[in-house]
Each structure stands twice: as structure tokens, then as C-alpha cells.
Amino acid sequence: xxxxxxxxxxxxxxxxxxxxxxxxxxxxxxxxxxxxxxxxxxxxxxxxxxxxxxxxxxxxxxxxxxxxxxxxxxxxxxxxxxxxxxxxxxxxxxxxxxxxxxxxxxxxxxxxxxxxxxxxxxxxxxxxxxxxxxxxxxxxxxxxxxxxxxxxxxxxxxxxxxxxxxxxxxxxxxxxxxxxxxxxxxxxxxxxxxxxxxxxxxxxxxxxxxxxxxxxxxxxxxxxxxxxxxxxxxxxxxxxxxxxxxxxxxx
Amino acid sequence: xxxxxxxxxxxxxxxxxxxxxxxxxxxxxxxxxxxxxxxxxxxxxxxxxxxxxxxxxxxxxxxxxxxxxxxxxxxxxxxxxxxxxxxxxxxxxxxxxxxxxxxxxxxxxxxxxxxxxxxxxxxxxxxxxxxxxxxxxxxxxxxxxxxxxxxxxxxxxxxxxxxxxxxxxxxxxxxxxxxxxxxxxxxxxxxxxxxxxxxxxxxxxxxxxxxxxxxxxxxxxxxxxxxxxxxxxxxxxxxxxxxxxxxxxxxxxxxxxxxxxxxxxxxxxxxxxxxxxxxxxxxxxxxxxxxxxxxxxxxxxxxxxxxxxxxxxxxxxxxxxxxxxxxxxxxxxxxxxxxxxxxxxxxxxxxxxxxxxxxxxxxxxxxxxxxxxxxxxxxxxxxxxxxxxxxxxxxxxxxxxxxxxxxxxxxxxxxxxxxxxxxxxxxxxxxxxxxxxxxxxxxxxxxxxxxxxxxxxxxxxxxxxxxxxxxxxxxxxxxxxxxxxxxxxxxxxxxxxxxxxxxxxxxxxxxxxxxxxxxxxxxxxxxxxxxxxxxxxxxxxxxxxxxxxxxxxxxxxxxxxxxxxxxxxxxxxxxxxxx
Numbered sequence: 001x002x003x004x005x006x007x008x009x010x011x012x013x014x015x016x017x018x019x020x021x022x023x024x025x026x027x028x029x030x031x032x033x034x035x036x037x038x039x040x041x042x043x044x045x046x047x048x049x050x051x052x053x054x055x056x057x058x059x060x061x062x063x064x065x066x067x068x069x070x071x072x073x074x075x076x077x078x079x080x081x082x083x084x085x086x087x088x089x090x091x092x093x094x095x096x097x098x099x100x101x102x103x104x105x106x107x108x109x110x111x112x113x114x115x116x117x118x119x120x121x122x123x124x125x126x127x128x129x130x131x132x133x134x135x136x137x138x139x140x141x142x143x144x145x146x147x148x149x150x151x152x153x154x155x156x157x158x159x160x161x162x163x164x165x166x167x168x169x170x171x172x173x174x175x176x177x178x179x180x181x182x183x184x185x186x187x188x189x190x191x192x193x194x195x196x197x198x199x200x201x202x203x204x205x206x207x208x209x210x211x212x213x214x215x216x217x218x219x220x221x222x223x224x225x226x227x228x229x230x231x232x233x234x235x236x237x238x239x240x241x242x243x244x245x246x247x248x249x250x251x
Numbered sequence: 252x253x254x255x256x257x258x259x260x261x262x263x264x265x266x267x268x269x270x271x272x273x274x275x276x277x278x279x280x281x282x283x284x285x286x287x288x289x290x291x292x293x294x295x296x297x298x299x300x301x302x303x304x305x306x307x308x309x310x311x312x313x314x315x316x317x318x319x320x321x322x323x324x325x326x327x328x329x330x331x332x333x334x335x336x337x338x339x340x341x342x343x344x345x346x347x348x349x350x351x352x353x354x355x356x357x358x359x360x361x362x363x364x365x366x367x368x369x370x371x372x373x374x375x376x377x378x379x380x381x382x383x384x385x386x387x388x389x390x391x392x393x394x395x396x397x398x399x400x401x402x403x404x405x406x407x408x409x410x411x412x413x414x415x416x417x418x419x420x421x422x423x424x425x426x427x428x429x430x431x432x433x434x435x436x437x438x439x440x441x442x443x444x445x446x447x448x449x450x451x452x453x454x455x456x457x458x459x460x461x462x463x464x465x466x467x468x469x470x471x472x473x474x475x476x477x478x479x480x481x482x483x484x485x486x487x488x489x490x491x492x493x494x495x496x497x498x499x500x501x502x503x504x505x506x507x508x509x510x511x512x513x514x515x516x517x518x519x520x521x522x523x524x525x526x527x528x529x530x531x532x533x534x535x536x537x538x539x540x541x542x543x544x545x546x547x548x549x550x551x552x553x554x555x556x557x558x559x560x561x562x563x564x565x566x567x568x569x570x571x572x573x574x575x576x577x578x579x580x581x582x583x584x585x586x587x588x589x590x591x592x593x594x595x596x597x598x599x600x601x602x603x604x605x606x607x608x609x610x611x612x613x614x615x616x617x618x619x620x621x622x623x624x625x626x627x628x629x630x631x632x633x634x635x636x637x638x639x640x641x642x643x644x645x646x647x648x649x650x651x652x653x654x655x656x657x658x659x660x661x662x663x664x665x666x667x668x669x670x671x672x673x674x675x676x677x678x679x680x681x682x683x684x685x686x687x688x689x690x691x692x693x694x695x696x697x698x699x700x701x702x703x704x705x706x707x708x709x710x711x712x713x714x715x716x717x718x719x720x721x722x723x724x725x726x727x728x729x730x731x732x733x734x735x736x737x738x739x740x741x742x743x744x745x746x747x748x749x750x751x752x753x754x755x756x757x758x759x760x761x762x763x764x765x766x767x768x769x770x771x772x773x774x775x776x777x778x779x780x781x782x783x784x785x786x787x788x789x790x791x792x793x794x795x796x797x798x799x800x801x802x803x804x805x806x807x808x809x810x811x812x813x814x815x816x817x818x819x820x821x822x823x824x825x826x827x828x829x830x
Contacts, residue, residue: 008720009653010735023650024720031640038611039633045614046629049550050621057552057811057818058616067556067608074604078597081647087590089649094586112504131500131507139505174502176412177516179581179656183722183735186653192516192583193411194498210735214656214724216405218412219330222727 013209013230014185015202019089021186026085030077093187098166098200104236106159108171109140110178110191113220115211116140117159121151122244150251153243157226159211162236166202179215182228190215203230271382273374274794278381279360280687283680285381286351289388290673291757293343296336298750303328305747307729321400330728334403335395335418337726341406342422345534346429347388349668352676353537354471355384358440358464361683364785364792365458367449367801367823372442380435387428394421405726407523410496410516414488415503423486430479433471440468449784449823451803455561456822458783458807459547459554462561463540466568467533474529474572481522488514520582524575532571534668535635536564538675539606542628545682546610547808548781549625550617551818554808556609563602563609570599580648581655589648596646603639607632618811622779623697627678630705634674638667641716656726659719665712670705677704680764685778689790690771696759703756710749714742780819783807787823 007028012021107126109116116139120126127142127149134141142149161167171180173191181188185201203209213224231239272278302311308327311318315326322332363371371377394401399417402408413419444465448457457465484495492510496519499512539560547554554560576584576592611632619625641663644650654660677700684692718739723730730736730743777786788797801823809820820826 008717008739010722020649020653023647024644024653027644027647027650031643035633035636035640038636042611042614042633045611046619049614049617049619051618055618057550057618059813067559067605067612070608071601071605075597075601078600078643082593082597086593086647086649090586090589090593090652093649093652094589111502131502134502134505134507136505175504176415177409181656181722181724183653188581188652188655190582193501194515195517195583197583210733212724212733212735215409216334216412216726218416219334219403219728221334222330222724222729223732225733 010183011205012184012186013203013205013207014182014187015204016089016093017184017186017204019092023081023085023089027081097198098168098202100168103166103168103200104162105168105170106161108159108169108180108191109174110171110180110213110217111139111174112176112218113213113224115157115159115180115224115226117155117157119153119155119240119243120148121153121247122240123148123151127152151244151247153240153247157211159226159228160236160239161203161228161230162233163203163206163230164233166200168198168200171197171199176217177215178213178217178224181212181214182209183212184209185228188214203228206230206232271378273370273378275359275363275371275374275377276687276792276796278377279356279358281381282351282355282359282384283357285385285388286348286356289343290348290352292392293340293348294754294757296340296343298754299328300333300336300340301743301747301750303333303728304730305744307731328728331400331403333728334405334726335401338402338405338408338422339391339395342391342402342426343388344668345406345530346426347384347391349534349672349676350433350530351384353672354440354464354467354533355381355436357460357537357541357676357679357683358436358467360687361785362440362461362464363443363447364686364788364796365461365783366444366447366452367784367787367797367803368443368447369795369797369800371439372447373439376435376439380432380439383428383435384432387425387432390421390428391425394418394425397421407527408485408519409523410485410488410519411501411508413485414497415508420486420489423482423489426482427479427486430475430482433475434479437468437471437475440464441472444468449801449803452784452822453803455558456803456806458540459543459557459560459564460537460540462564463536463543466564467536470529470533470536470568470571474526477522478526481519481526485519517579517582517584520579521575524578525572528575528578529568529571531664531667532567534672536567538631538672539564539610541675541679541682542610542631544781544783545624545628545678546613547810548682548779549620549622549628550614551620551810552613552617552808553806553810554609555612555615556605557806557808560606560609563605566602567599570595570602574599577646577651580651586648593646593648600639600642600646607636607639622681623692623694623701624678624682624779626698626701627674627681630701631671631675631678634666634670634705634708638663638671641666653722654719656724657719658715658723658725661725662712662715662719665715670708670712674705674708677701677760682779683785684764684767684771685774686785686790686792688768688771689774690767690769691774691778692767692771693763696763700756700760700763703759704753707749707753707756711746711753714739714746714749718742777821782809782819782821784822787821 107118125148128146129141171191173193179190187201189197189199209228211226310326402418402422404413404416487493494510494514496516497510497514501508574595577596580589721739722735787801803822811818
């Protein structure tokens with residue numbers, strides 16, 4: 001819809017956010033119109049056919065076709081929504097993923113009640129992870145012997161991403177079901193333990209946006225949050241370089 | 252067996268008559284009182300939660316000091332206690348409140364009367380059903396005082412969280428009781444409807460309420476066994492070291508979980524929603540049945556599209572088994588599966604629209620009386636419409652990406668289940684009260700109850716839709732911890748005040764109910780001048796219901812027949828007698 005009224009939705013900051021907002025606004029306009037027309041008819045009936053002395057009940061009407069009219073109208077509206085809106089948009093967002101080579105690829109490892117973010121580093125390869133390496137100093141369980149993991153960058157509750165390029169995430173959970181939600185990007189998925197869930201988005205504005213966990217994950221659920229920091233491509237490059245240098249210096 | 256049960260003129264002791272009764276009416280009233288007590292418990296829980304949501308971290312006033320240190324030390328609610336209240340609110344409202352009230356109470360009491368039967372087909376099984384439900388409910392409530400407290404993983408109990416959290420074992424055992432009770436009841440309802448109808452009561456002469464109960468019974472019968480099995484599997488995961496729902500390699504707070512793995516948490520979600528979606532229709536169908544009865548009676552006109560309503564209910568029943576995964580679009584299941592479930596989900600909305608259309612069309616040409624039951628029945632229509640419409644953006648996967656797990660979902664289903672089902676059930680209480688006790692409830696206080704309840708319910712749930720649009724997530728113990736929530740925090744405060752005022756408006760209802768039971772105005776035998784068979788016997792009906800088995804001569808809603816002297820033709824009276 002072209003209206004400037006946005007139904008209380010927050011700022012939209014990803015490439016597909018406007019598509020989702022379009023659906024939400026369209027549906028709410030439709031719902032409002034249906035409800036108001038229906039409400040007017042309902043109120044009319046209540047007033048017109050209230051019990052009055054001397055006015056008797058009208059003879060019952062036969063046939064059901066009149067009542068099937070709204071059903072048919074709603075059915076056509078819904079089928080149009082499914083095939084021209086819901087399925088195509090869903091496919092673009094959820095089933096068609098951007099190519100790894102063209103994306104900023106990150107791994108997100110959720111646990112009670114933090115977001116661990118892992119970048120592959122300059123070699124563009126993620127280090128091997130194994131349960132047996134997990135301890136307080138190595139929460140992800142990175143294999144210390146694996147050369148691919150030497151340059152990996154990890155952050156806590158901070159996801160740095162470049163502008164104007166898709167970020168492709170592989171989400172896993174160490175313990176229970178979490179759900180990755182960035183309201184401004186209109187992106188959300190549950191993270192099922194035992195599965196690796198892909199998810200992508202492409203930011204359209206530089207800035208800081210909140211990540212929240214939207215699936216009840218225990219007593220710290222409401223405090224499980226983080227931030228996406230969207231950099232310009234140049235800033236992102238220098239951020240990565242700085243992180244890589246720091247990583248090297250620490251070794 | 253039935254003969255000795257129904258026509259024995261022997262003296263019954265008090266215990267046999269009022270406690271371990273096999274009379275469907277006594278069991279129905281037992282269900283009614285018990286389920287209303289549970290509704291109040293579930294409501295009390297949410298009133299506490301609403302304090303934490305409106306004023307996070309502040310001590311609960313007045314009653315805060317009475318809570319144990321494991322719940323709310325110094326009156327400040329702990330997150331584990333909040334999560335327990337949340338899980339138990341959902342469980343109690345659905346499994347111990349609304350379903351037992353809609354099915355156990357109204358179904359038990361009214362259904363045999365409306366088909367002209369002396370009792371349910373299996374009176375002892377009926378009694379057993381109540382006596383399995385009650386311990387299940389008490390066990391559920393008692394879990395609060397067990398070590399570790401009550402279940403705290405949401406009413407949906409998603410593993411792995413539910414398997415590692417305390418409290419869940421008791422929840423599962425109590426659920427097995429409740430499911431068993433439900434299965435006993437549903438078999439009984441089906442056999443009763445199919446075998447015990449009075450002569451002349453063909454299927455197409457059954458009132459809508461009976462049809463609604465029949466479809467609900469089929470849903471309960473077919474949908475609950477998978478959840479019973481699923482619950483037993485989860486119980487085994489907790490107590491016997493199996494891992495049906497646990498994959499290998501879980502690390503809980505830095506420690507590897509010692510299980511063999513190989514399980515799949517998604518399996519639980521599929522089994523759970525395979526029950527829980529049909530369950531939504533078990534929550535709403537009896538309510539629709541009640542509304543249809545009241546509207547036909549209150550407009551003095553036959554229902555419009557009787558067969559269309561029945562057909563729609565049957566279609567809803569069938570379809571409700573193939574829409575469950577619309578609760579799981581974002582669960583991590585293959586996104587391609589969603590395409591199937593979005594189509595079935597949109598199709599299932601059509602019969603609901605059809606039912607609503609028929610009910611509103613029934614008003615046309617009528618002579619509408621605004622009695623208390625009629626007010627509730629009429630309010631059901633627009634409120635259920637809001638509930639249904641807000642389901643649209645949740646049913647489409649694309650828009651669900653944003654709205655899933657937000658307060659929008661909470662607003663949506665509370666519009667369906669509270670302003671829908673609960674409002675209709677209140678209407679049912681006012682409508683059949685004269686049948687239950689031979690007395691009327693007070694009209695004035697009924698209207699106070701109605702307007703207060705309707706306004707407050709909207710005051711609670713409409714802000715949730717607004718908050719959901721702003722991205723506020725459900726099940727958050729402290730909403731102020733996330734910056735997304737801050738802009739709409741004032742709506743939490745508004746919702747909370749509405750909830751507490753809603754409680755005040757229930758007081759007139761509770762007093763009216765118990766006062767009228769003993770002191771209310773005596774009612775005539777058929778105070779609403781209704782056509783259906785429950786009004787063809789004394790109020791309250793004696794053991795065995797009808798003096799002689801009634802004969803049925805016509806359909807259920809023959810109001811205002813053309814050329815007739817009176818404006819209603821009861822189902823059991825032959826035309827000659829009327830002349």
C-alpha cells in the first residue's frame with residue numbers, strides 16, 4: 001500500500017522487509033474493510049430487527065446462495081494471496097539462498113542465553129568444531145590443531161555485517177531451541193538443536209539493530225539479545241582486518 | 252444395566268447422589284463447577300504475570316509477601332516462577348478450564364437432554380471420566396509446591412527445554428490423566444449420539460449444539476491418542492534415559508548432556524500440534540453450538556442455513572487434521588512443506604466464514620430480544636470475527652516470518668478462545684441456568700457482568716495486537732530488557748489494568764451464580780419458550796430425565812411458523828396437540 005500509515009511496524013532495514021510489510025499492510029487494510037462493512041451490516045440488523053410490539057417475524061428465507069457469496073469472495077481473495085504473494089515471497093526469502101561466494105558467511109551458535117558469532121576469517125574456511133574441545137575458554141569447541149580455525153573470528157552478541165551484500169548465516173544451537181529474530185530485517189527462524197538452519201538477509205541501512213530470541217529458552221530468555229551492526233563495505237573490511245590482526249597478535 | 256441405573260426407585264445416599272453420581276446431570280454440574288474454579292485459577296496466574304509485565308522487577312503489592320522464596324523473594328517475581336505461571340496458565344485454561352466446561356459440563360448436561368435420552372450411554376464411564384479429570388487437575392496445581400516447582404517450558408512443552416527443566420514430569424503425568432479422561436468422555440458422547448436418540452430424532456433434526464459436540468468428540472477421540480503417546484515418550488526421555496526427542500551432542504551450561512542421542516525435537520512439535528490444532532476446534536465448536544441455540548431462540552426464527560452450518564462443522568473437523576504445521580512454519584522444518592500447509596490453512600478458514608455468515612444472516616427478519624444470554628451470543632459474532640481475521644497474517648508464511656511468536660499471536664488466539672469461546676460459554680451458563688436449578692439468574696447483574704467483561708477483554712487483547720505489530724515477543728519475563736519492546740511498554744500497563752478490572756467484573760457473576768442457585772427467582776418450565784427437547788422435561792430434570800420417552804416430530808428450530816398461533820413449535824409436540 002502507498003499509504004504512509006505503517007500500522008505500527010518498526011523501521012524496515014533489509015531488502016525483503018518491504019515485501020513482508022506490503023503483505024502485512026495489505027492484509028490489515030483488507031481486515032479493516034471487511035470488519036467495518038460487516039460491523040455496519042451487523043449493527044443495522046440489530047437495530048432494524050430488534051423486538052418491537054406489533055412487528056412480527058419475517059418468513060424464513062430458503063436457499064443458501066446468498067450466504068455463500070462472502071465465502072466465495074474470501075476464498076478468491078485468499079487463493080490470490082497464496083499464489084501471488086505468500087508462496088513467491090516465502091520462496092524468495094526462505095527456500096532460495098544467496099550463493100556462499102557472494103555472501104558474508106557467518107556461523108551463529110546459540111546457547112542459553114547468548115549468541116556466539118563465528119566468522120571464517122581471511123581463509124574463508126570455518127575451523128572444525130568438536131564437543132570434546134568445549135571448555136570455558138573455548139565455548140565453541142574449536143579444534144586447536146585445525147589450521148582453518150586459526151584465523152576464525154568470534155564475537156559475542158554482536159553480529160557485524162556489510163551493507164548491500166547478503167549475509168548468509170548457518171545457525172545451530174548447543175542446548176535448546178532458540179529463535180533468531182531481527183525485527184528491523186523482518187527475519188526470523190527457530191534454531192533446532194541437531195540441525196543446521198540457513199538464513200539470510202541483506203541490510204539496506206547502516207546502523208545498529210536488535211537481535212532477540214523469540215522462542216522460550218529458559219529463565220534468561222527475555223534477556224537473550226544482541227545487536228547487528230551494519231557497516232559500509234569499506235568499514236566492514238577494516239573491521240574484519242582489525243579483528244584478524246588482533247587474533248594474530250594474541251596467538 | 253441401564254434399566255437398573257435409571258429406573259431404580261431406590262433411595263440414594265448423599266455421596267452417591269452428589270459425589271460419585273452416575274447421573275449425567277450431576278456429572279455435568281461437577282464438571283461445570285470444577286472447570287470454573289480452574290478458569291479462576293488460570294486467571295489468577297495471569298493476573299500475577301501481568302504485574303511483572305507492567306512493572307517488571309517491582310514487588311507485587313499486597314499479596315507479594317505470601318510467596319515462597321523460590322517463587323517471589325521479597326515479592327519480586329523470579330523468572331522461573333514467571334515461566335511456571337505461563338506454562339500453567341495455558342495448560343489450565345485449555346485442558347482444565349475451557350474444554351471441560353464446553354464439553355464436560357455443557358456436553359454432559361445438555362446433549363442427552365437435547366436428543367431425548369435418559370442418560371449417557373455409559374453412565375459409569377462418564378463418572379470415571381470426571382474422576383480421572385479431577386485428580387489430573389489437582390496434580391497439575393500441586394506441582395507448584397513440589398521441589399523445582401511446576402512445569403516451566405510453556406504449555407507447548409517443546410523439548411529439549413522441557414526435558415532439562417524441572418517440573419515437567421508431573422505435568423506429563425497429569426496430562427496423561429487428562430487425556431485419558433477426555434478419551435473416555437468422547438467415546439461416550441459418540442455412542443450416546445449414535446444410539447440413544449429419541450424416536451423421530453433423525454440426524455438432521457439434531458440441534459446444532461449436538462452436532463458441535465459430536466464433531467468435537469470425534470476430534471478428541473482421534474487427536475488425543477498421538478499426544479498421549481508423545482507425552483509418554485517425553486516422560487521416558489525424562490525418567491528412563493531414552494532420547495526420542497534429544498539429538499546427540501547437546502551441551503547444557505557447559506556440560507555435555509549424557510544421552511545416547513539420535514532423537515529429533517521436531518518430532519514432538521509434529522505430534523503436539525497434530526493434537527493441538529484440532530484442539531482449537533474443540534475449544535470453539537461447543538461455543539458455536541451454544542451461540543446457534545441462543546440466536547435461534549432469541550430471534551424467534553429458524554436458523555439460516557442449518558445444513559450449511561452442520562456441513563461446515565463436519566468439514567472443519569476433517570480439515571483440522573491437516574493444518575497442524577502452520578504452527579511450525581519457522582520451526583526449522585523444510586520450508587517447502589509450508590506450501591502445502593498454507594493452502595489447507597486458507598481452505599479451513601472458509602467453513603468458519605460460512606458459519607459466521609449463517610449466524611449473522613439468521614438475525615435478518617427476526618425479532619431480536621436482548622436478554623443476557625443473547626447479549627453474550629451476539630457479542631461472540633464480532634469478537635470471533637476479529638479472532639478469525641487476525642489469523643490471516645499468521646496463516647500466510649511470508650507475513651508469519653515477522654509476526655510469529657510475537658504478542659500478535661497471543662492477541663489472535665485470545666480473541667478466538669476468550670472473547671470467542673469464553674463469552675459463548677458465559678452465555679450458555681445464563682441460558683441453561685434455569686434448566687440446571689429451576690431458578691433464574693439476576694438480569695441486572697448479568698448485564699453488568701456482560702458489558703464489563705466485554706470491555707475489559709478487549710482492553711486486554713487489543714493492545715497485544717498493537718504490541719505484536721511493533722515486534723514485542725511473547726513469553727518474555729522482563730519486557731524492558733529488549734529495546735524493541737520499550738516503545739509499546741505502556742500498552743502492557745494498559746492490558747494489565749484491564750485484566751485486573753476484568754476480575755472485578757467476574758465477582759457479580761460468581762455471586763449471582765451461587766445466590767441464584769438457592770435464592771433466585773423460580774423459573775417456569777420453559778422460560779425461553781424454546782423448541783428443543785431439553786425444555787420438554789422438568790427443571791431440574793429428575794434422574795432418568797423424561798417421564799416417558801419423548802417422540803420427535805420436527806426439526807430443532809421451528810420458531811414463528813407461518814399461520815401458527817404460538818411463535819414456536821417444540822420438537823416433541825404433535826401438531827394436533829398444538830391446535
